[in-house]
Amino acid sequence: MSATPFDQRDGWIWYDGQLVPWKDAKLHVLSHGLHYASSVFEGERAYGGEIFKSTEHSERLRKSAEILDFEIPYSVAEIDAAKRLVIERNGQTNAYLRPVAWRGSDMMGVAAQANQIHLAIASWDWPSYFDPAEKMKGIRIDMAEYRRPDPATAPSAAKAAGLYMICTISKHRAERRGYADALMLDWQGRVAECTGANIFFIRDGAVHTPIADCFLDGITRRTVIDLAKRRGFEVQERRIMPEELPSFNECFITGTAAEVTPVSEVGPHIYKPGNMTRTLMEDYEAEVQPRKAVAA
Ligand SMILES: Cc1ncc(COP(=O)(O)O)c(C=O)c1O
Secondary structure, rough: OOOOOOOOOOOOOEEEEEEEEEEHHOOOOHHHHHHHHEEEEEEEEEOEEOOOOOOHHHHHHHHHHHOOOOOOOOHHHHHHHHHHHHHHHHOOOOOEEEEOOOOOOOOOOOOOOOOOOEEEEEEEEOOOOOOOHHOOOOEEEEEEEEEOOOOOOOOOOEEEHHHHHHHHHHHHHHHHOOEEEEEEOOOOOOEEEEOOOOOEEOOOOOEEOOOOOOOOHHHHHHHHHHHHHHHHEEEEEEEEOOOHHHHOEEEEEEOOOOOOEEEEEOOOOOOOOOOOHHHHHHHHHHOOOOOOHOOO
């Protein structure tokens, strides 16, 4: 990844309805979103010029805002169109997109009923690089100290910036300890998800993944569940306790950025990425290809 800081790049960012030069896409330090985490975002990818599941992401963005008690002043169709415009203007085919919505500066207190809602969409090159042999080595995952919060204490269904505070702390700790990521348990001590990806396990030909009712129900997670079912694999969405971790044979994580990434270790537990993980990894790779290319 390039070392150029993200505020120093070239290109265009869609900002409140207009494309502005990248370096001019600024906000004031007295923005509610910065002080009180009244901000929601998405992470999406375009493959071959087409944004994968764009509408699902736009719907989730609007839903996340609603959960945080604000309404994004653009429809799903308008957000979809704005995203297409950004990658087109930036001349990108394989890209990562970052829509972000936040409460502005009109009021600076906990209450911010009248604050203007802003929406920006940035995109940057993200080559779609796929080396199955390399990926099959698997990544090492640490156990996080923080847990996903009880839905009664945080808006856990939203992709809200505030929920990432504990993810960043957990990921930093994992990296310092030599791991690629960290597995977070939920507030009841059950297996939940990683800091930016969902988690799956395989045992005796069946796919197991935690029920996503107190953490993000990833769009990749849902896609992979569909792909597994299409393959005729048994899929069990259920409660998974950490005591079960040694009983699984394979493990992988899913997310827009991670796609399907095999895992070789979770804490003291060792996994050997095998055929089912490889199949789902390859099926996902095929699934994200642009429809027009597939149809051609
Ligand atoms: C905390 C968290 N969980 C799960 C995911 C996977 O979500 P998706 O597949 O929609 O990218 C992400 C990525 O956005 C995430 O940040």
